[in-house]
Amino acid sequence: xxxxxFLGFSWLRDLAVLLFGTxxxxxxxxxxxxxxxxxxxxxxxxxxxxxEVRAQYGLDRPLPLQYFAYLGRLLRLDxxxxxxxxxxxxxxVLAAYPxxxxxxxxxxxxxxxLAVPSGTWLAARPAGAGQxxxxxxxxxxQGTPGFVLALLxxxxxxxxxxxxxxxxxxxxxxxxxxxxxxxSFLVPKLTxxxxxxxxxxxxxxxxxxxxxxxxxxxxxxxxxxxPNALLGLIALVGAQLAFIVTGLVIIETLFAWPGIxxxxxxxxxxxxxxxxxxxxxxxxxxxxxxxTIAELLQRRFDPRVRQATARGVA
Amino acid sequence: MSRSIRASRLGLYAGVALLxxxxxxxxxxxxxxxxxxxxxxxxxxxxxxxxxxxxxGTDQLGRDLLARVLRGLRWSLGVALCAxxxxxAIGTTxxxxxxxxxxxxxxxxxxxxxxxxxxxxxxxxxSLIAIVGNGFGALVTILGLVTWPVFCRVVQAExxxxxxxEYVLAARMLQMSTLRLYTRHVLPGILASLSVLxxxxxxxxxxxxxxxxxxxIGAPLGIATWGNxxxxxxxxxxxxxxxxxxxxxxxxxxxxxxxLFGDGLRRRLGVSx
Numbered sequence: 001x002x003x004x005x006f007l008g009f010s011w012l013r014d015l016a017v018l019l020f021g022t023x024x025x026x027x028x029x030x031x032x033x034x035x036x037x038x039x040x041x042x043x044x045x046x047x048x049x050x051x052e053v054r055a056q057y058g059l060d061r062p063l064p065l066q067y068f069a070y071l072g073r074l075l076r077l078d079x080x081x082x083x084x085x086x087x088x089x090x091x092x093v094l095a096a097y098p099x100x101x102x103x104x105x106x107x108x109x110x111x112x113x114l115a116v117p118s119g120t121w122l123a124a125r126p127a128g129a130g131q132x133x134x135x136x137x138x139x140x141x142q143g144t145p146g147f148v149l150a151l152l153x154x155x156x157x158x159x160x161x162x163x164x165x166x167x168x169x170x171x172x173x174x175x176x177x178x179x180x181x182x183x184s185f186l187v188p189k190l191t192x193x194x195x196x197x198x199x200x201x202x203x204x205x206x207x208x209x210x211x212x213x214x215x216x217x218x219x220x221x222x223x224x225x226x227p228n229a230l231l232g233l234i235a236l237v238g239a240q241l242a243f244i245v246t247g248l249v250i251i252e253t254l255f256a257w258p259g260i261x262x263x264x265x266x267x268x269x270x271x272x273x274x275x276x277x278x279x280x281x282x283x284x285x286x287x288x289x290x291x292t293i294a295e296l297l298q299r300r301f302d303p304r305v306r307q308a309t310a311r312g313v314a
Numbered sequence: 315m316s317r318s319i320r321a322s323r324l325g326l327y328a329g330v331a332l333l334x335x336x337x338x339x340x341x342x343x344x345x346x347x348x349x350x351x352x353x354x355x356x357x358x359x360x361x362x363x364x365x366x367x368x369x370x371g372t373d374q375l376g377r378d379l380l381a382r383v384l385r386g387l388r389w390s391l392g393v394a395l396c397a398x399x400x401x402x403a404i405g406t407t408x409x410x411x412x413x414x415x416x417x418x419x420x421x422x423x424x425x426x427x428x429x430x431x432x433x434x435x436x437x438x439x440x441s442l443i444a445i446v447g448n449g450f451g452a453l454v455t456i457l458g459l460v461t462w463p464v465f466c467r468v469v470q471a472e473x474x475x476x477x478x479x480e481y482v483l484a485a486r487m488l489q490m491s492t493l494r495l496y497t498r499h500v501l502p503g504i505l506a507s508l509s510v511l512x513x514x515x516x517x518x519x520x521x522x523x524x525x526x527x528x529x530x531i532g533a534p535l536g537i538a539t540w541g542n543x544x545x546x547x548x549x550x551x552x553x554x555x556x557x558x559x560x561x562x563x564x565x566x567x568x569x570x571x572x573x574l575f576g577d578g579l580r581r582r583l584g585v586s587x
Binding site for chain 2: 018026029030139140142143144145146147148151152154155159238239241242243244245246249250253264265267268269271272273276277279280283284287291
């Protein structure tokens with residue numbers, strides 16, 4: 001597959017299949033789980049309201065007809081209205097989207113700044129005493145749930161030291177703790193991945209050549225190994241996305257950060273199903289697009305991946 | 315070399331011992347404390363740990379924290395274990411199907427598994443809670459249903475490679491039945507990599523469950539679970555930090571035990587993942 005073809009429509013088709021699959025699963029689960037009218041209208045809806053919802057969503061019609069009507073509404077981007085305030089669900093989700101994007105991007109940047117140097121340091125001298133200690137710390141951090149760590153951060157920085165606000169979305173100072181917390185979901189895993197990548201590159205024959213012609217360890221690491229290892233990292237950024245989104249859901253709720261993660265938990269609690277569905281679809285689409293971009297970048301910059309694709313491996 | 319082998323064995327035994335102690339505590343602990351985890355004693359609120367008849371102190375309603383954390387242990391172990399088993403069963407079955415089948419079903423399974431690798435399944439779990447509701451059975455089902463691809467991916471890859479081995483081809487030529495082929499030749503070959511996944515998955519389920527409860531959408535409100543305890547502790551971080559520290563330490567040590575066990579098992583079985 002050529003890059004041009006890749007830039008064209010095949011990924012759009014994949015995205016369409018994906019969204020179609022997700023919505024189909026949600027549609028049938030909603031019917032399997034009980035009376036969808038109650039889920040859509042809320043637990044304490046009156047009989048009149050239930051009847052209205054059934055008529056509005058065509059729940060009194062046969063299942064296949066309901067399904068096609070549902071798909072038709074999806075094609076018109078009509079995901080229903082929020083039960084909380086009646087505004088269109090998709091609109092509500094898109095309004096909360098930028099706050100999540102900001103937090104996710106900040107956390108990703110911070111995680112990279114922390115993980116790349118420490119991972120490289122760990123791989124450069126695998127048996128060093130400092131590295132052993134660091135590896136134990138990472139092992140412990142990997143076992144600490146992100147929200148527990150976030151609570152500890154709040155305890156220390158917002159309450160004991162009172163340096164930073166514990167909650168809310170305001171000036172840059174209020175960004176610090178949420179960013180640190182979301183990044184903490186990524187840093188241990190990312191560090192180990194960088195370590196593994198750099199370690200693998202250090203075994204390559206070009207490293208031996210570079211050493212043989214008299215390059216210092218520093219030059220070998222910074223000029224030869226790191227660029228190659230970081231290429232592999234582009235693919236890993238895509239894989240890290242799942243952790244970021246999970247982190248966003250938990251941390252946004254903890255800090256009352258008005259993004260889609262917070263909205264998802266609020267809507268789940270209020271049984272506001274249209275909004276939950278809209279958020280799920282928006283997240284599916286986002287994850288897919290970012291993964292596609294990461295793959296594209298990798299193809300652009302890494303000739304090995306390009307050749308593998310040209311031979312029809314990927 | 316011998317040093318690292320000894321270290322890994324030590325980790326494995328330590329993990330097993332720690333898990334065994336925690337399992338015994340979960341089974342008998344709640345009955346041995348002499349306190350009801352739900353008993354409210356407003357006169358004895360916020361008792362500090364180690365100071366009174368309450369070993370780990372009391373919470374904002376005067377409930378005994380030791381009794382609550384042990385009851386929470388039972389809940390956490392139960393949910394995480396059942397969810398892991400469910401994911402294991404679904405993932406292994408579908409993985410074996412996908413390893414061999416060139417049918418549409420096999421293709422769909424492979425596609426779903428590949429996508430699930432980069433998809434935040436936690437989000438899916440939250441949206442399923444909006445549909446199905448919460449509680450023990452619902453949580454186990456939802457967590458199992460959204461995480462089976464973890465097992466499926468490994469089973470499918472390893473089984474596919476085993477199926478091309480000569481001894482499997484020979485067995486097939488000898489007209490061995492598919493069931494026998496799988497139970498005698500394929501499953502034993504993938505058991506090592508499969509069993510290493512279990513403790514790590516258990517740890518993930520544990521974290522996921524307590525995170526959901528912490529967000530207020532996992533365990534039903536009112537019962538004693540670690541997530542619920544952490545959620546309630548948020549209002550008292552200044553005045554009574556032990557309300558947060560007790561369940562936090564509990565989660566970290568259980569996850570740590572599972573990771574230690576998994577890591578030791580991985581090195582012992584020589585599986586590289």
